[in-house]
Amino acid sequence: MGSPSLLASTSSLSRRLWGILSLSVALASALTVTTVPQPSFDLDGLGHVALAGDFNAISVYEYLGQPGSSAFSNGSESLLSQLPNGVFTSLASADAAIQALCVHQLKDGTVKGIFVGGNFTSLGNVPVTGVALFNPLDGKVTALDGLVKVGKVQALLCDRETNTVYVGGDFMGSNSSNAIAWVDGVGWTDLPFDGFDAPVKTITKSPNDTIVFGGTFNNLVNASSPRIKHAQTVNLVSTSITAEQTTDLSQFDDPAAIVCPAGKGRQWLLRDGQRGSWTANFKFLFRPTKLRIRNANFEGCGTRLFRFTAFPMNGIMNLTYTDPATNTSMHCDAWCPLSATAEFEDFFFVNEVAMNSIRVDILDFYGASGGLAGIELFQDDIYSFASTDLNEPSCGGVPAKSSSAVTGRWFETKGLDADSEYLSTYLSMDQPGPASVVFEPHIQQSGEYVVLMYTPGCRQDSSCTARGQVNVTGTYTRNGDPQPAPPYYQTNDFAKYDTVYRGFVDAADDTFRPRVTLAPATNQPSPVVNIVAQKVQFLMITNSTPIGTSEDGSDSGSLELNGLYEFDPKQTDTPKASDVAKSVISTAGSRLRTGAKVKAVVSKDSTVYVAGEFSAKDDSFQHIFTIGPSGVASVTQGGLDAPVNSLLLQGDLLYVGGQFQNTNSSSTTGLGFVASYNTKTREWGGLGSGVNGRVKELVHISLNLTRGARDGIAVSGDFTMIKADGANSGAVDVEGFAVWIPSEKQWLERMSNESISLGGILSASINVPNSNILYSGSMSSQTDAAPGAVSLRSKNGLDVQAFPIQLVSNQEGRANRKRAVVPSGFTGAVAGVFYLNDGKNYTILGGHFSAQGNDGTVNNVVIIDNKSTNNSVTGIGNSLDASSLVLSMVIIDQFLFIGGSITGKVGNNDIGGLAVWDMSTMSFPNGSQPIRLQGSANGVEVHAITRRPSNKREIYVAGKFDQAGSLPCPSLCIFDNNAKQWEAPGIDVSGQINVLYWADINTLLVGGDMNINNTATYLAIYDAKASSWRAFKGDITNIPGPVTSIAVNADTIDSIFISGTSANGGAAYVMKLKSDGKFQALTGLGDNTVIRSVQVLELQDGNDSNDFLEDNQVLLVMGSLNLPNFGNVSAATFNGTDWKPLFLTTTTGNRPGTIASLFSQRQQKFSPGGKKLAKGFVILISLAIALGLVFLLVCLGVLASYIRRRREGYVPMPTTPSPGGQSPDMQERLPPSHLFSSIGQNSGRAGVPVV
Known part of the structure; x- marks a missing residue:
C-alpha cells in the first residue's frame, strides 16, 4: 500500500457506512453479518495512545466472521464475500x-446454486x-459425483437458455x-464429441449462441484414441496369499x-476330492484387464471349473x-472352464473394476483334485x-519392469483414503538433507502420454499442517x-492427482528408461x-510419433483444432471433419x-476476442486476435509482444493481463x-504505467471507498511494484496484488484518502442474483494500511489512525540475538514514546526497521x-549501527534514552546497550x-x-549485561x-531482567530470568x-518461566x-496475583501463542464483577x-x-503480524475500585445520611430563629412585681390575642406588647 492518509479513520468510517448501506439492499445470503461489541476504553487519563508492532495493516475486530488468519500460503483458496x-x-x-465460478440459473430464473471449479479435493470440509x-443462501456445499478422474476444472460456463453448465479442464x-456438461435434472452428460485430447482453459458463449472452447488441445477425443492393451503386469509377489483346502503333499x-509361474514345476493342489479357493490381498488398488491362468497337471489333477x-x-x-x-470366442461368469492341456489360457474382463483383493474358487476338477500352476494379472x-514392493514383479519374465529408487529416510504408510501404500518423510528446512523418489515406469510403446502424479490426502494421516510443496522433473x-513441472502443494485433504507432463514419451529399452523425479x-x-x-501414472493418448503418424505408418486421421473449437448445442451426433471445416x-x-495455447476467450457484440500464447503463421498478429463476421482479424498494432494470461470485459473496455510490455508492431506507452x-x-491504453511483473488474473471487484461504492479491477500475479507514473506518482511496493479504479483512473494503492489494505489473490468473481458479489481467492485484508504503528482513540467507538510513515521490518542478521527467555523475532516497531515539551509534539518509534525520512533512509x-x-x-542520524535493535525507550526531561541491542559510536564514545538523544537540540550530546554496557x-x-x-x-537500566565499563553491574545498573x-545497586x-515497575518511591518490582542471592527466581x-x-511477598513457586511483562490493575503491587x-x-502464559497471595494462570490461549506485553485499561462501561479484574477494567494482551x-x-x-x-x-x-506494545503520553492511574456494596449496606448508609440531614436542618432552623429575634429587638420580660398587685403567675401569662398575633395579617411585630 502507499502511504496511508492521516484521515484514515475518517476513511474507515466512510467505508463502514457505505458498506452497511450496500449490504442492507442485499437479500439473505450465506453471509450473516453480526456486529461484535467493542470495548469502550477510557483513555482520557492516558493522553495520546498508540500501538507499535511488526505489521503493515490493522483492523479492529468488528464482525463475526472477520478473519483472524491471513491469506493461505499453500495455494489454497476460498469462496469469499465482503463485510461492511x-x-x-x-x-x-x-x-x-x-x-x-458461474451461476447455475435456469431459464425460469431459478438459481440452483454456484458452480465452483478448481483442483481442490474438499470445499467447506465436504469431500x-x-x-x-x-x-449462496445457506452456504451448503454439494458434491457432484460421477467424474472418473478429476485433476482440475479450469473453466465453467452456465448457459441459462439450455439449463446446462459446460465444464472444462483436465479430467x-x-x-x-477434459470437457463435459451438467444438465439440470439429468446430471453429468457426455458431449457428442467426448471431449479433447488436452486440457480446456476457457469456455464462453459466442454471439451466435454456440459454445467456444479454448485450450491447449489439438484433437477431439473420438477422432483418434488408440490404446495398448494388457501391457502391465500386476504385482502378485507383494500380496498376502491364503488358500482353503490346500493339500498336505510337500512341494x-x-x-x-x-x-x-515356472511352468509345471511349481504347482498348488487341493486335497483330494475337495473344492477350495485361492485368495490374494493387495496393498494397492488396480483395474485388471486380463487374467492368465496356468492349470495344474500332476498325475492327472487339475482345475475344470473356476470362478x-x-x-x-x-x-x-x-x-x-x-x-x-474350437478357437471361438466365449464368455463366462460364475462357471468358467479351464483346459487340461493348454499351457495357459487368457481370460479378459468385460468390465474394468477397481479391486484390492481377489479370490479364485475351484468348483470342479480333473482327476483326484484341483489345482493351479500359475496366476498372472495384467492391466492397461x-x-x-x-514403494518398490508394489511395482511389477521381478519374477515375471519382464525384461524392463516398472521400478522406483528412493533417496533419504522415508517410511511406508497406508491411510484409509489412499488406494495404495505410500512413502512419507519429515524434513527440517534448516537442514533438509537428501530426499527424493525416482519413478521408472514400464513403457513398452512410444507415443503421446499424459503423466499423472498421485498424492494421498493429508487428513488420513493428520499431516495437513505440515504438508509442503514439491518439485517434479x-x-x-x-x-x-x-522437463520440470510447476511446483505444486501436497496440502490436499483427500487423494488427488496433478498433471506433470503432456507430450511424447519414448519406449524403454536397454539404454533408456523414462523417469520422473519427485523432491521437496x-x-x-x-x-x-x-x-x-x-x-x-503414464496415460497414453495416442501411439503417434512426434510428427503425427502412427508407429505402424498409418495416418492417425485426427481433427487438428490447435486450441479452438466451436460447439453447437443443437448438434447431437458425432462431429465430423466437415463439421469443423464449416x-x-x-x-x-x-x-x-x-x-497454440488459448488461455482466454470473451465475446462482445458480434466479435470474439481470443488471447493466449500463440502467433499467426503469417506473423500478422501475436497473442491476441478477433473473430468476427468476416473471419479472423488482428487487433490494433498486431497484438502484444508476449503472452496473455487473462481477459476481463467491462463495458467497452477489454482489460488484458499477461507477460507483455508493449504492443507487437509499435510502441505504446504504459503497457506494463x-x-x-x-x-x-x-485503441490500447495503459493502467498508469502498469506493474513490474507477470499478471495472472484480472477480476472484477467492488469496494466501498470514501467517495462511495466503486468498481475496480483486481490484478493478481508475480509482481512487486506498481510502476512510477510521471513525476508526481512514484512507484508503490506491493506483493502480487493491486487494484485499478477505472472511475478514478488511478491505482487504489496510490489514492491518499483511502487506507484499506488488500493483499493475496483473487481468481474469479460473479454477481449472484439478488445477493452480493461472490469471489474466489485467498485474500488478506484489513481496514487500515498502517506500517508499524497506529494511534488509538475511543471517543466514538474504537478507532485507529495510521502515522504518516512506511516502516520496513529488517529481518536479516537476527539469528545471533534470538533469546530463549524473550520471544524471538523482534522486528518492526517494538517500543514508542510521546514527546510534548517546549511546544513540540513528537511520536518516537524504536525497533528494528528502516523508513523513508525527509532526508533519506532512517x-x-x-x-x-x-x-x-x-x-x-x-x-537520529547514523551514529547507531543499522543492525541495532531498540527494545525500550523513555523520555526524561528533554532527553530520549534508547535501550536495546544497540551498538555504534557517538563522537569518541562507543555505544553499547544504551544511548541518549537530546530532543531540544535533536542531536546526540x-x-x-x-x-x-558490556556482556557475554x-x-x-x-x-x-x-x-x-x-x-x-x-535512572534504572535493566537487561542482559555484566558490567558498565569496568564497573561490575550485572543485569541492573x-x-x-x-x-x-x-x-x-549491588x-x-x-x-536477565526484562521488566521494571515502581510500586512506590523505594520499591522496584523486577521480572525476568534471574538469580538473586544464589536463588533462581522470575x-x-x-x-x-x-x-x-x-x-516477592506472594507465592511465586508456580510461575512456569521467565517474566517478560507486568501489568498492574491498582496503584499497588498487591494485584x-x-x-x-x-x-x-517455551509456551506463553498469563497469570494474576490473587488476594490469597498466589498466582493463577489465565486459560484460553492456544499453542504457538507469543505474548509481547500486557496492560490493564479502564472502561467507560463496566463488566461484571469477577476475581481477576475490577468491574471497570479489562486486560489487554498483545503479541501474536x-x-x-x-x-x-x-x-x-x-x-x-x-x-x-x-x-x-x-x-x-x-502473514499474521504482531503488536509489541501499547504506549501512552501518561502512565495509567487507576480510579477507586468499582466494587458495589450490598443492598442492605446501601439502605443503612442512606438512612444515616437522611437522619443526619434532618438533624442539621433542625439545628439550622433553631439558629435562624434565634438570629431573627435578636435582630428584631427581643428582650426577656422583667421579673419584678407589676404595679397592680397582680400575682406572679398572672404576670407570666400572655393574653390569647398575643399568642395568635403572628398568624394572618398581624404577623409582624409592632413593638412591645401592652399588658
Whole structure:
C-alpha cells in the first residue's frame, strides 16, 4: 500500500457506512453479518495512545466472521464475500485453488446454486473433487459425483437458455475427457464429441449462441484414441496369499508358489476330492484387464471349473476367452472352464473394476483334485509406485519392469483414503538433507502420454499442517532434456492427482528408461514439512510419433483444432471433419502456428476476442486476435509482444493481463504487463504505467471507498511494484496484488484518502442474483494500511489512525540475538514514546526497521512531527549501527534514552546497550553518553529503562549485561543523570531482567530470568532505599518461566498480571496475583501463542464483577495470539472470564503480524475500585445520611430563629412585681390575642406588647 492518509479513520468510517448501506439492499445470503461489541476504553487519563508492532495493516475486530488468519500460503483458496468494513471473509474454504465460478440459473430464473471449479479435493470440509455446487443462501456445499478422474476444472460456463453448465479442464468423465456438461435434472452428460485430447482453459458463449472452447488441445477425443492393451503386469509377489483346502503333499502345499509361474514345476493342489479357493490381498488398488491362468497337471489333477470374485465389491467378474478346442470366442461368469492341456489360457474382463483383493474358487476338477500352476494379472494402467514392493514383479519374465529408487529416510504408510501404500518423510528446512523418489515406469510403446502424479490426502494421516510443496522433473525422451513441472502443494485433504507432463514419451529399452523425479521444493510454508510420494501414472493418448503418424505408418486421421473449437448445442451426433471445416472459430486455429495455447476467450457484440500464447503463421498478429463476421482479424498494432494470461470485459473496455510490455508492431506507452483495449475505438491504453511483473488474473471487484461504492479491477500475479507514473506518482511496493479504479483512473494503492489494505489473490468473481458479489481467492485484508504503528482513540467507538510513515521490518542478521527467555523475532516497531515539551509534539518509534525520512533512509528510531503540515519524518542520524535493535525507550526531561541491542559510536564514545538523544537540540550530546554496557559473547541487551519516582538523578537500566565499563553491574545498573556515570545497586543478581515497575518511591518490582542471592527466581523486589534485594511477598513457586511483562490493575503491587514464556517448552502464559497471595494462570490461549506485553485499561462501561479484574477494567494482551475456534490475533482482551479478539494485523507476505506494545503520553492511574456494596449496606448508609440531614436542618432552623429575634429587638420580660398587685403567675401569662398575633395579617411585630 502507499502511504496511508492521516484521515484514515475518517476513511474507515466512510467505508463502514457505505458498506452497511450496500449490504442492507442485499437479500439473505450465506453471509450473516453480526456486529461484535467493542470495548469502550477510557483513555482520557492516558493522553495520546498508540500501538507499535511488526505489521503493515490493522483492523479492529468488528464482525463475526472477520478473519483472524491471513491469506493461505499453500495455494489454497476460498469462496469469499465482503463485510461492511470492506474486509474479505471466507464462506467455504478449499484445500487448493479455485479457478472458475458461474451461476447455475435456469431459464425460469431459478438459481440452483454456484458452480465452483478448481483442483481442490474438499470445499467447506465436504469431500469434492474438482467441481462442486455451492448454495449462496445457506452456504451448503454439494458434491457432484460421477467424474472418473478429476485433476482440475479450469473453466465453467452456465448457459441459462439450455439449463446446462459446460465444464472444462483436465479430467476424465465416463466417456469424456477434459470437457463435459451438467444438465439440470439429468446430471453429468457426455458431449457428442467426448471431449479433447488436452486440457480446456476457457469456455464462453459466442454471439451466435454456440459454445467456444479454448485450450491447449489439438484433437477431439473420438477422432483418434488408440490404446495398448494388457501391457502391465500386476504385482502378485507383494500380496498376502491364503488358500482353503490346500493339500498336505510337500512341494504342492504353498499357495504363493504360483504367483511367479515356472511352468509345471511349481504347482498348488487341493486335497483330494475337495473344492477350495485361492485368495490374494493387495496393498494397492488396480483395474485388471486380463487374467492368465496356468492349470495344474500332476498325475492327472487339475482345475475344470473356476470362478473369479473381486473385492471390496464382492462381485463375480464376467470374463471372455477363446476356447482352445474350437478357437471361438466365449464368455463366462460364475462357471468358467479351464483346459487340461493348454499351457495357459487368457481370460479378459468385460468390465474394468477397481479391486484390492481377489479370490479364485475351484468348483470342479480333473482327476483326484484341483489345482493351479500359475496366476498372472495384467492391466492397461501404467504405474510406477514409490514403494518398490508394489511395482511389477521381478519374477515375471519382464525384461524392463516398472521400478522406483528412493533417496533419504522415508517410511511406508497406508491411510484409509489412499488406494495404495505410500512413502512419507519429515524434513527440517534448516537442514533438509537428501530426499527424493525416482519413478521408472514400464513403457513398452512410444507415443503421446499424459503423466499423472498421485498424492494421498493429508487428513488420513493428520499431516495437513505440515504438508509442503514439491518439485517434479521428468526425462521422457531419449535425447530430450529434463522437463520440470510447476511446483505444486501436497496440502490436499483427500487423494488427488496433478498433471506433470503432456507430450511424447519414448519406449524403454536397454539404454533408456523414462523417469520422473519427485523432491521437496526449496521454499516451504513451514520450518518442518511432510513430503509424501505414492505413484506416477503414464496415460497414453495416442501411439503417434512426434510428427503425427502412427508407429505402424498409418495416418492417425485426427481433427487438428490447435486450441479452438466451436460447439453447437443443437448438434447431437458425432462431429465430423466437415463439421469443423464449416466453423470460422474452429478453423481459426489453422491460422496459428502449431502448439497454440488459448488461455482466454470473451465475446462482445458480434466479435470474439481470443488471447493466449500463440502467433499467426503469417506473423500478422501475436497473442491476441478477433473473430468476427468476416473471419479472423488482428487487433490494433498486431497484438502484444508476449503472452496473455487473462481477459476481463467491462463495458467497452477489454482489460488484458499477461507477460507483455508493449504492443507487437509499435510502441505504446504504459503497457506494463496489464493494459486496456477499447473495443469501440480499437485503441490500447495503459493502467498508469502498469506493474513490474507477470499478471495472472484480472477480476472484477467492488469496494466501498470514501467517495462511495466503486468498481475496480483486481490484478493478481508475480509482481512487486506498481510502476512510477510521471513525476508526481512514484512507484508503490506491493506483493502480487493491486487494484485499478477505472472511475478514478488511478491505482487504489496510490489514492491518499483511502487506507484499506488488500493483499493475496483473487481468481474469479460473479454477481449472484439478488445477493452480493461472490469471489474466489485467498485474500488478506484489513481496514487500515498502517506500517508499524497506529494511534488509538475511543471517543466514538474504537478507532485507529495510521502515522504518516512506511516502516520496513529488517529481518536479516537476527539469528545471533534470538533469546530463549524473550520471544524471538523482534522486528518492526517494538517500543514508542510521546514527546510534548517546549511546544513540540513528537511520536518516537524504536525497533528494528528502516523508513523513508525527509532526508533519506532512517534506521531503527524514527521521530514523527505531529504538528508538521508536511508529515515530517526524521531519524537520529547514523551514529547507531543499522543492525541495532531498540527494545525500550523513555523520555526524561528533554532527553530520549534508547535501550536495546544497540551498538555504534557517538563522537569518541562507543555505544553499547544504551544511548541518549537530546530532543531540544535533536542531536546526540557528545560528552554525555553513558559508558557502554558490556556482556557475554551473545551481546548486550537493555530491556527496561525507568527513573526512580521523586528522584531526577537515578535512572534504572535493566537487561542482559555484566558490567558498565569496568564497573561490575550485572543485569541492573543505575545511571546518575547528573554526574553522567554508572552506579552499581549491588552484585547479588545475575541473569536477565526484562521488566521494571515502581510500586512506590523505594520499591522496584523486577521480572525476568534471574538469580538473586544464589536463588533462581522470575520475580523479585529491589529496595532502592536499602540497596538490597528481597523475595516477592506472594507465592511465586508456580510461575512456569521467565517474566517478560507486568501489568498492574491498582496503584499497588498487591494485584498484578504477569506474562512470559514457560521454561519447559517455551509456551506463553498469563497469570494474576490473587488476594490469597498466589498466582493463577489465565486459560484460553492456544499453542504457538507469543505474548509481547500486557496492560490493564479502564472502561467507560463496566463488566461484571469477577476475581481477576475490577468491574471497570479489562486486560489487554498483545503479541501474536492463537485464540482457539478463531485463529491468530495481534491483541485480545480478557474481561475476567472470556477472551475476545480485538486487533487483527498482517505483515509482509500477507502473514499474521504482531503488536509489541501499547504506549501512552501518561502512565495509567487507576480510579477507586468499582466494587458495589450490598443492598442492605446501601439502605443503612442512606438512612444515616437522611437522619443526619434532618438533624442539621433542625439545628439550622433553631439558629435562624434565634438570629431573627435578636435582630428584631427581643428582650426577656422583667421579673419584678407589676404595679397592680397582680400575682406572679398572672404576670407570666400572655393574653390569647398575643399568642395568635403572628398568624394572618398581624404577623409582624409592632413593638412591645401592652399588658
